[in-house]
Amino acid sequence: MDSTLPGLPKQRTFIAANLKEVEDLMPHYVLQLLIAVSLLPKNQAYVSIYESGSHDNTGRWLQLLDDMLDLLDIRHDIVTGGMTRQGEERVAFLSKLRNAAISPMQQGENGSLPEWPADRLLYINDVYFCAQDIVRLLQHTNVSAVCAMDFWKHASRPDAPGHFYDVWVMRDVEGHRVNINPPYLHHAYSRFRLEQGLPFPVSCCWNGMISLDAQPFAEGLRFRAHRQHECQESEASQMCTDLFHLGRTDFIVDPGVQVAYEPQIAARAHAPELRIKQTTYRDIQEADPVDWAFTPQAFYKTCCNKSDYIDDADLSKCHPAISAFLGTRKLIFGMNSIMW
Numbered sequence: 003m004d005s006t007l008p009g010l011p012k013q014r015t016f017i018a019a020n021l022k023e024v025e026d027l028m029p030h031y032v033l034q035l036l037i038a039v040s041l042l043p044k045n046q047a048y049v050s051i052y053e054s055g056s057h058d059n060t061g062r063w064l065q066l067l068d069d070m071l072d073l074l075d076i077r078h079d080i081v082t083g084g085m086t087r088q089g090e091e092r093v094a095f096l097s098k099l100r101n102a103a104i105s106p107m108q109q110g111e112n113g114s115l116p117e118w119p120a121d122r123l124l125y126i127n128d129v130y131f132c133a134q135d136i137v138r139l140l141q142h143t144n145v146s147a148v149c150a151m152d153f154w155k156h157a158s159r160p161d162a163p164g165h166f167y168d169v170w171v172m173r174d175v176e177g178h179r180v181n182i183n184p185p186y187l188h189h190a191y192s193r194f195r196l197e198q199g200l201p202f203p204v205s206c207c208w209n210g211m212i213s214l215d216a217q218p219f220a221e222g223l224r225f226r227a228h229r230q231h232e233c234q235e236s237e238a239s240q241m242c243t244d245l246f247h248l249g250r251t252d253f254i255v256d257p258g259v260q261v262a263y264e265p266q267i268a269a270r271a272h273a274p275e276l277r278i279k280q281t282t283y284r285d286i287q288e289a290d291p292v293d294w295a296f297t298p299q300a301f302y303k304t305c306c307n308k309s310d311y312i313d314d315a316d317l318s319k320c321h322p323a324i325s326a327f328l329g330t331r332k333l334i335f336g337m338n339s340i341m342w
Contacts, residue, residue, distance in 0.1 A: 003134055004134055004138065004282050004283055005282075006282040006283045006284035006285075006287075007134060007137050007138060007141070007282075007283045008141070008283070010041060010042055010043060010046075010137060010140055010141075011140070011141070011143055012043050012046060013046065013121035013122055013140075013143065014046050014047075014048070014118075014119065014120045014121045014122070014216075015042060015046060015047050015048070015120065015121065015122045015123075015124055015140060016048045016050065016104065016106075016107045016118065016120035016122070016123050016124065016216060017035070017038075017039070017047065017048065017049045017050065017124045017126065017136075018050045018051070018052075018100075018103040018104050018123065018124070018125050018126070019050075019051045019052075019103065019125065019126045019127070019128075020051075020052050020053070020054075020096075020099045020100060020103055021051060021052075021053045021056075021060055021064070021128055022053065022054060022055045022056050022060065022128075023055065023056045023057060023058050023060055024056075024058075024060050024128045025056075025058040025059040025060050025063065026265075027128055027129075027130065028059070028060060028063035028064075029063070030130055030265070031063075031128075031130075031131075032063055032066065032067045032070070034131055034132055034133050035049070035067070035126075035133075036067070036070055036071075036074070037133035038133040038136040038137065039071070039074065039076050040074065041133060041137060045077075047076055047077070048076075048077040048078065048079075048106065048107070048118045048120065049067075049071055049076060049077070049078040049079075049080070050078065050079045050080075050103050050104065050105075050106055050107075051064060051067070051078075051079075051080050051081070051103065052081045052084050052099055052102045052103040053080075053081060053082045053083070053084060054081075054083065054084035054085055054086055054099065055086045055087070056082075060082075061082035061083060064080050064082050065080070065082065067080060068080040077118060079106055081102070084099070084102065085098065085099070085102070091227060093227040093228070093234075093235075093236055093237050093240075094226075094227040096225075096236075096237050097224070097225040097226050097227055097237040097240075100125075100225040100237060101224050101225050104123065104219055106118050107119065107120045107123065107216060107219065107220055108219055108220060108222065108224075109220055109221055109222050116220050119216075119220060120216040120220060121143075121215075121216055122140060122143070122213050122214065122215065122216055123213070123214045123215075123216040123219055124136065124139070124140065124211070124212070124213045124214075125208075125211070125212050125214070126210075126211050127152070127208075127210045127211065127261075128263070129152060129210040129211065129261040129262060129263055129268075130261060130262045130263070130264070130265055130267075130268035131150075131210075131211060131261045131268075135150060135211065135259045135260075135261060136211075138256065138258060138259050138283055139211060139213045139256060139259050140213055141283060142201070142213065142254065142256065144252075145215075145252045145253065145254050146214065146215045146245060146250040146251070146252050146253060147207065147212060147213070147214045147215070147242075147245070147250075147252075147253045147254070148201070148212070148213050148253075148254050148255070148256055149172075149204070149207035149208060149209040149210075149211065149212045149213075149253075149254075149255045149256070150209050150210055150211040150212070150255070150256065150259035150260065150261050151166060151209055151210075151255060151257050151259065151260050151261075151278075152166070152167040152168055152209045152210030152211070152260075152261050152262065152263065153165060153166060153167060153260060153261070153262045153263070153267050153271075153276075154167040154262065154263040154264065154267060155263070155264045155266065155267050156182065162275065163267070163270040163273035163275045163276055164262060164267040164270060164271075164273075164276065165182040165183060166180065166181070166182045166183070166186055167182075167209075167210065167263065168207070168208055168209045168210065169181070169182055170235070170236055170239075170306055171206060171207060171208045171209070171235075171236055171238045171239050171242075172204060172206060172207045172208070172209060172255075173204060173205045173206045173207075173242075173304060174187050174188060174189040174192055174204055174205065175189055175192060175203045175204060175205050175297040176188070176189055176205075176297075177205055177304055178304055179304045179306070179320060184275075184276065184277035184278075185197065185277065187202075189297075191293075191296035191297075192204070195292070196255075196257050196278060197277060197278065197279060198279050198281070198289070199257055199258050199278055199279035199280055199281035199285065200257075200281065200285070200286060200289050201254045201255065201256045201257075201286065201292055202254060202255055202257070202292065203252075203253065203254055203292050203294065203297055204253050204254065204255050205242065205246075205251075205253060206238075206239055206242035206243075206253065207242075207253060207255050208236075208238035209255065209261075210261040210262075210263075211259065211261050215250070218244075218245060218248055218250065223241075223244060223245075223248075225237040225238075225240070225241060226240050226244075227240065228240060233305035233306075233307060234305075234307040235305065235306065235307070252294075254292060256286075257278045258280070258281045258282075258283075258286070260272060260276075260278075304320050305320060306320040
């Protein structure tokens with residue numbers, strides 16, 4: 003445990019997740035989530051998990067979590083046996099699942115107020131994480147989005163400590179794709195901060211765990227699939243584009259928060275081979291903050307299209323695309339709007 007982590011700020015945190023057939027993960031997931039919510043200020047947490055399509059014991063574990071949250075007197079909404087995919091395009095269906103999970107904190111389409119107004123939206127994938135990962139991510143209250151880094155076991159190198167996973171979504175501040183192996187980034191300033199274990203700027207991320215300013219979602223922002231003439235990308239990528247349209251461009255990644263999709267990879271978090279210096283939260287506080295002046299003056303976005311007829315993008319066929327990332331740095335950051 004990082005003893006330099008301060009107490010959590012008094013903010014209302016809405017924790018959301020979508021889960022399916024992850025019974026092996028659930029003992030760890032439930033325990034760490036319970037520890038994390040017990041660390042949050044009283045009456046400042048809401049847990050919303052939407053499960054669907056499982057044929058294992060995932061639902062039973064969630065029923066246990068439901069009972070434990072009742073005992074802890076923590077607001078929650080645990081749905082098991084939810085909607086299943088019936089021939090829908092994958093991103094469109096995932097968007098529906100994500101919107102279902104966050105519906106209690108969203109303003110209704112008729113303008114009705116959210117059931118539970120939130121300050122931060124914390125979305126957690128089906129990953130191995132520790133409670134202190136949540137505590138550290140929630141310290142970053144002054145940005146629109148802050149992400150962890152997620153790692154997985156790659157078949158080509160099963161003995162490696164892990165490869166960076168979310169290359170379909172994450173883009174550096176110049177809109178470029180990132181690599182699965184060190185040094186991960188092309189942008190020199192961001193790469194230097196990453197190697198030092200310090201938060202660095204990006205133009206988009208999700209990375210297994212993300213903390214977002216909840217206001218746009220409370221006011222009606224929804225996850226969605228691509229529209230005509232847009233890149234056929236994930237619902238997380240479309241979220242980044244929509245937030246850019248709203249003038250929200252301050253996205254960072256804290257590489258000190260590392261989550262994984264397999265237990266053996268999680269056990270090797272912060273391994274030297276990842277070439278990311280392990281830092282405490284005090285190290286972040288004592289270091290220089292992100293200097294947005296080092297980021298470029300204009301953006302383009304690397305698009306990795308996903309066909310409507312297959313579930314995965316072909317990452318070998320990515321190409322530059324006109325997108326919300328076009329615009330001057332002055333207008334994006336200084337005037338809260340975008341020039342086209």
